Amino acid sequence: MxxxxxxxxxxxxxxxxxxxxxxxxxxxxxxxxxxxxxxxxxxxxxxxxxxxxxxxxxxxxxxxxxxxxxxxxxxxxxxxxxxAEVGPAQLGELGRIRAALEGVACALAAERIDADSLASLAVILKRMTAGTEAGDTEALDEANEEFHALIHRATGNLFLIRSLGSLRAYDHLGRHRAIGSTPRDLPKALAEHRGIVAALRRHDPALAEARMRHHILRSLVTNGVLPPPPRPMRRP
Known part of the structure; x- marks a missing residue:
């Protein structure tokens, strides 16, 4: 009670x-x-x-x-x-699944995206640039949601859109519990978003998928949802 x-x-x-x-x-x-x-x-x-x-x-x-x-x-x-109880291990697993699906979505979007959607992404990038320069995380979160939602819609695949919509909730849950980004991480995220848009403009599915997947995995590491990848061993 x-x-x-x-x-x-x-x-x-x-x-x-x-x-x-x-x-x-x-x-x-x-x-x-x-x-x-x-x-x-x-x-x-x-x-x-x-x-x-x-x-x-x-x-x-x-x-x-x-x-x-x-x-x-x-x-x-x-x-x-x-x-339901969603622990750190499950959040990490779901994060990896989301990274894979976001990559697939970006690849499909690279094949199907039209000029109007690319123009809308350019507008969102300008807002992201302004938000990064101002350190406005609230504005960046809003722009980021629109960025990914637009790419999802560009796939034209309803199953993928719904699946990613469900996984986004776990992304928010992970970020809510996580240590969180620092202002130093914001320019890195902006550069990654610009790289994704550049791949979409080139209609290059493989590059778009690789860049999106890297972006999601890097953000999960930054937010403490996933551990950092092991460093490659140096040869003696």
């Missing part, structure tokens, strides 16, 4: 939002898990969550089914639905 009163209540969903109630409930619950408002092991009541969000139980039920598919909640005997 004390844990219930200590937890922040979920903000009601706004009626003017254009997404479906199920989608909005899914995103709100996923964000609450990532931010720690709904900690691991916490039991989730459909009825209480629906009351807090100001909606009926059906969209909440739909959201919980999706979260269970994502592995963020589990249904246990005699306990019901609880928030």
């Amino acid at each position: 004390a844990a219930e009163t200590a937890r922040q209540r979920l903000a009601p969903l706004a009626e003017e939002d254009t997404l479906s109630l199920g989608e909005r409930a899914y995103r709100r619950l996923r964000e609450s898990i990532v931010q720690g408002m709904l900690p691991a092991g916490r039991k989730i009541s459909e009825r209480s969550i629906a009351t807090e969000l100001g909606i009926s139980a059906q969209p909440v039920r739909e959201a919980l089914r999706r979260l269970e598919q994502d592995g963020m909640v589990v249904t246990l005997p005699r306990r019901g639905t609880v928030v």
Whole structure:
């Protein structure tokens, strides 16, 4: 009971939002898990969550089914639905999977991306440059989300888009728990994003995949989700 009163209540969903109630409930619950408002092991009541969000139980039920598919909640005997425990080892494994899928997505995007999408990426890069120079991590996070989402859309592959959307939640969870980047890491990330866009402009799938995969793995190491790769042994 004390844990219930200590937890922040979920903000009601706004009626003017254009997404479906199920989608909005899914995103709100996923964000609450990532931010720690709904900690691991916490039991989730459909009825209480629906009351807090100001909606009926059906969209909440739909959201919980999706979260269970994502592995963020589990249904246990005699306990019901609880928030899943995602440890460092699992975050690392999921990070490697995401790096591979992001690479595949970038390769497909290099084959299919059009001039309008490339122009939009150029605009995002300008925002990233400004955010890097100002050290504005909030603006950089927003631009980074748009950057990857645009590349995902350029693939035209709905399965890949949905799979990466689910894995992004674990990326946020890892970053929320991680040590985090320092200002010195920001120019490195900007250079990597520029390199990815250059490969997309050349419509070079192999180069785009390699650069994207390197970028994701490097960011996971920077954020402490993955250990640094072993240094090559020097020959005597």
